[in-house]
Amino acid sequence: MTQNEDIELFASGHRACAGCGEGTAVRQILKVAGPNTIATICTGCLEVVSTGYPETAWEIPLIHAAFENSASVASGVEVALKELGRKEGVNVLAFGGDGGTFDIGLQALSGMLERGHDITYICLDNEAYMNTGIQRCSSTPYGASTTTSPSGKYSIGESKQKKPIAAICAAHGIPYTATANIAYINDLKKKVKKAIETEGPSFLHVFAPCPTGWRHGSDDTIEIGRLAVQTGVFVLWEAVDGDICNLKVTVMPKKRKPVEEYLKRQKRFAHLTEEDIAKIQQEVDEKCDRYGLPKRE
């Protein structure tokens, strides 16, 4: 069924910061999912900005779950719909931020994937706990300065690598896993459509830049997202039946830009020295070789 994509299911008046990447992501995802959708959200930016009681920005049925259990509440919704014989034509979406997916909700998510519910789980990744004040998360990339991994004389900022959440989910052998980015809306929409149409659990990792936490201009959100793909920092891929050895890269940059172009636009990386950038570049190069991306310019 094709939806009327001019209908807004994520209403104006939500309290997301100016230039928030999640606003764009949720608007576009709901345009594809359409009105016959039930969503769950866990604690995170999305919940805080869209459901300030007694108001809601959602035009579809929504359940607000606790921080760790967006996936388990969605599982309950899906089973209830099936038991009542009302699942036909209804999409169940589970939304989580990176904190609620990478850290706090990982076991609930793993259970949902393992049990094989017909749910699309969407992780909106802005790479730290943004609404509580930019605390580091297992999604925070190496070198980023946050309030709990501040850069300084003895610290480079975040010292750990980003957790490969989409690969972890794909390793459950689920029918569909993909990474997406708000700068590539057509690619994002195609993946949402595929994920929803897939029987069984699917996982989407959506990269959503955050002007407040990454400290870039509010008008730079889309460009930062685009640079993440063009430099190879964030690779857009999809995998069917958890076959990550045969994943398909969906947006292949013709020539890969130096990672510095991505880093230098964000103040969270402003403290990095040339050696630090060279180290990050080397890691990105190695990752891109594994994905079969072109060599750097």
Add this chain to the structure above:
Amino acid sequence: MTVKITIGAINKEHGSSKKYKTGGWRSVCPVVDLEKCISCYKCYDYCPDAAIKKIEDGIEYDLDYCKGCGICAAECPVKAIVMVKEEK
């Protein structure tokens, strides 16, 4: 304002966030030159606040909700949108 909390905090008024006008947050305001606009609707797609409406041969802003982030101006392929400082 007193808020009556319903049983289970169920909110039946969908999309009620529209009561809150986020346009007051804005410090710069987008202005579109419809002569230059090619109706590609990239600004409409990227707007985080659904503050852009498609009209025939162009777009129209809903300044009640536009927060002035400037994504539309940055992403416009023909530079038809400029951000102008708000003056009160």
